[in-house]
Amino acid sequence: MAETMEMPPKEIESEDEDDQTFENLGLDGRLIRALNKKKILKPTPIQRVAIPLILEGKDVVARAKTGSGKTFAYLLPLLQKLFSASEESKKKLAPSAIVLVPTRELSQQVYKEVRSLIELCRVPLKVVQLTSKMPTSDLRTALAGPPEILVSTPACVKKCLSDGVLQPTSIDNSLEMLVLDEADLLLSYGYEEDIKALTPHIPKRCQSLLMSATSSDDVEKLKKLILHNSYILTLPEVGDITDEVIPKNVEQSWISCTARDKLLYILALLKLELVQKKVLIFTNTIDTSFRIKLYLEKFGIRSAVLNSELPQNSRIHILEEFNAGLFDYLIATDDSKTKENEDNEKKNIESRNSKKHPKPEADSEFGVVRGIDFKNVHTVLNFDMPQSVEGYVHRIGRTGRAYSTGASVSLVSPDEMRVFEEIKSFLGDDEKSDSNKLVPFTSLTKNAVESLRYRAEDVAKSVTKIAVRESRAQDLRNEILNSEKLKAHFEANQKDLDLLKHDKVLSKKPPAPHLRDVPDYLLDATTKEASKRVKLARAAMGNSNPGRRHGFKKKFKKDKDPLKSLSAQGPKKGKRDRKDGNDNHKQKRQKT
Numbered sequence: 001m002a003e004t005m006e007m008p009p010k011e012i013e014s015e016d017e018d019d020q021t022f023e024n025l026g027l028d029g030r031l032i033r034a035l036n037k038k039k040i041l042k043p044t045p046i047q048r049v050a051i052p053l054i055l056e057g058k059d060v061v062a063r064a065k066t067g068s069g070k071t072f073a074y075l076l077p078l079l080q081k082l083f084s085a086s087e088e089s090k091k092k093l094a095p096s097a098i099v100l101v102p103t104r105e106l107s108q109q110v111y112k113e114v115r116s117l118i119e120l121c122r123v124p125l126k127v128v129q130l131t132s133k134m135p136t137s138d139l140r141t142a143l144a145g146p147p148e149i150l151v152s153t154p155a156c157v158k159k160c161l162s163d164g165v166l167q168p169t170s171i172d173n174s175l176e177m178l179v180l181d182e183a184d185l186l187l188s189y190g191y192e193e194d195i196k197a198l199t200p201h202i203p204k205r206c207q208s209l210l211m212s213a214t215s216s217d218d219v220e221k222l223k224k225l226i227l228h229n230s231y232i233l234t235l236p237e238v239g240d241i242t243d244e245v246i247p248k249n250v251e252q253s254w255i256s257c258t259a260r261d262k263l264l265y266i267l268a269l270l271k272l273e274l275v276q277k278k279v280l281i282f283t284n285t286i287d288t289s290f291r292i293k294l295y296l297e298k299f300g301i302r303s304a305v306l307n308s309e310l311p312q313n314s315r316i317h318i319l320e321e322f323n324a325g326l327f328d329y330l331i332a333t334d335d336s337k338t339k340e341n342e343d344n345e346k347k348n349i350e351s352r353n354s355k356k357h358p359k360p361e362a363d364s365e366f367g368v369v370r371g372i373d374f375k376n377v378h379t380v381l382n383f384d385m386p387q388s389v390e391g392y393v394h395r396i397g398r399t400g401r402a403y404s405t406g407a408s409v410s411l412v413s414p415d416e417m418r419v420f421e422e423i424k425s426f427l428g429d430d431e432k433s434d435s436n437k438l439v440p441f442t443s444l445t446k447n448a449v450e451s452l453r454y455r456a457e458d459v460a461k462s463v464t465k466i467a468v469r470e471s472r473a474q475d476l477r478n479e480i481l482n483s484e485k486l487k488a489h490f491e492a493n494q495k496d497l498d499l500l501k502h503d504k505v506l507s508k509k510p511p512a513p514h515l516r517d518v519p520d521y522l523l524d525a526t527t528k529e530a531s532k533r534v535k536l537a538r539a540a541m542g543n544s545n546p547g548r549r550h551g552f553k554k555k556f557k558k559d560k561d562p563l564k565s566l567s568a569q570g571p572k573k574g575k576r577d578r579k580d581g582n583d584n585h586k587q588k589r590q591k592t
């Protein structure tokens with residue numbers, strides 16, 4: 001029977017944060033040097049507590065807020081243990097460590113982090129990232145050796161077991177560490193049966209780690225399924241209950257408006273520069289994201305969209321570009337699956353299902369929000385409110401990561417009041433100044449909004465359903481074509497990240513000058529002042545260089561520019577590529 005020991009917050013608090021170093025935690029010098037190269041100098045609270053316990057061999061259930069550094073909290077001790085065991089692991093027939101995550105995006109993210117640490121430490125460890133879309137022969141090749149670390153989803157591990165690529169006895173003999181990252185999400189992504197296929201083969205000596213941002217019945221269920229050892233240490237974060245999940249350094253605000261006025265409000269927030277860049281905008285449906293993109297374009301604001309129907313290469317590339325700072329606005333469609341969303345998506349797919357258009361299918365393992373480490377997002381904008389408190393927590397957690405600050409603005413229409421009230425009551429109404437609170441957004445006055453109304457409504461009318469549908473289909477076609485070429489190009493040129501412009505303009509006409517620039521006389525004193533504050537803050541953060549794009553273009557070598565050879569609509573290549581693209585899409589819906 002597993003014994004649970006809650007670590008009292010006081011014990012964590014009593015450590016003087018500034019005195020804590022990675023050296024104090026007993027971390028290997030190579031890892032510390034690798035971290036320093038990444039400019040990571042002192043451990044976060046969860047790392048301070050989790051690393052020594054994991055090094056001691058304890059099973060750990062770590063629950064800590066989003067962006068608190070949970071990935072390094074388990075990766076660093078995991079690698080350290082494998083450093084000392086690298087000779088022994090050569091005799092093994094299966095990986096020594098398996099890291100399971102709910103989505104392919106996350107698996108890619110964790111894999112890259114492990115690889116980079118291994119490279120910086122110059123140790124002979126091998127890590128592979130597998131997806132269940134890979135043919136059995138490729139899985140077999142990747143696992144031959146075997147690698148010391150496997151990063152994957154539970155569905156893929158089950159596939160490896162059922163295809164005989166991984167032998168239960170080999171796992172039993174080899175597995176030393178099992179990590180369930182984003183454990184609170186694994187079951188909701190439908191992996192229960194996949195995990196159950198693995199559990200009988202996990203040896204008793206295997207150290208298991210469960211990392212999660214929120215606590216839930218699912219985490220409890222997983223604890224019972226996975227953990228064998230006699231100590232389970234649950235590590236709550238310092239502070240009150242809400243601080244456990246939403247970082248204190250995120251200012252949360254909201255605006256009450258009708259559903260119809262949301263476009264007007266988002267325009268006002270972005271055009272009047274009342275929110276700090278980079279901005280991640282969340283919608284609940286893909287059509288809404290295209291509607292916003294087209295609408296903002298008319299005012300000269302470029303953005304990119306990210307959603308589950310895009311090919312995987314494009315999604316990864318969009319994330320990489322956004323993280324590299326190549327564009328400032330990303331409109332992401334949340335991966336929350338409500339019946340209504342699914343029905344809407346189905347209808348849209350059917351209506352676009354003609355010979356002219358490729359068949360988009362949502363990728364069931366796509367995860368925009370959950371656990372993805374978007375870099376330097378300052379503002380999260382909820383255009384649509386999330387479906388649940390949990391969704392809200394994960395969305396807001398894309399900003400204020402590690403030691404950075406962030407802000408969120410939620411646009412709340414009357415029919416979203418129920419979930420809004422739930423979120424508010426979860427956050428608590430207490431008046432403590434440092435507690436998480438959702439406060440009205442005051443930088444935008446009614447006058448400023450009204451001054452934009454006339455032109456905003458005029459433009460909104462021009463963004464028709466047909467225009468949205470066509471843009472969505474066009475964008476998807478382009479991404480499918482580019483995705484294939486990107487894949488080939490990146491195989492040859494691993495370092496070229498900034499090749500395709502995902503924030504490209506979809507409408508054919510450039511924005512009209514009177515829409516692109518807001519005349520000064522339209523702004524009132526409060527809004528002007530708020531906008532000035534945002535600009536000053538941006539300048540102070542060294543983030544005010546509008547010429548970034550040009551600098552990038554100058555550096556860009558023509559002969560390396562795949563856009564010279566990548567033509568999304570090239571008439572000759574189009575046919576063949578479209579076929580490829582469709583094939584690519586036929587594979588969708590299968591689990592990773």
Ligand SMILES: Nc1ncnc2c1ncn2[C@@H]1O[C@H](COP(=O)(O)OP(=O)(O)OP(=O)(O)O)[C@@H](O)[C@H]1O
Binds near residue numbers: 042067
């Ligand atoms: N000790 C540290 N100092 C500074 N930055 C850090 C430190 N540890 C991790 N980071 C950075 O903080 C960011 C967030 O880390 P990570 O993705 O591990 O958070 P998380 O707790 O897993 O969040 P989520 O629950 O949203 O997945 C990453 O960019 C990571 O590189």
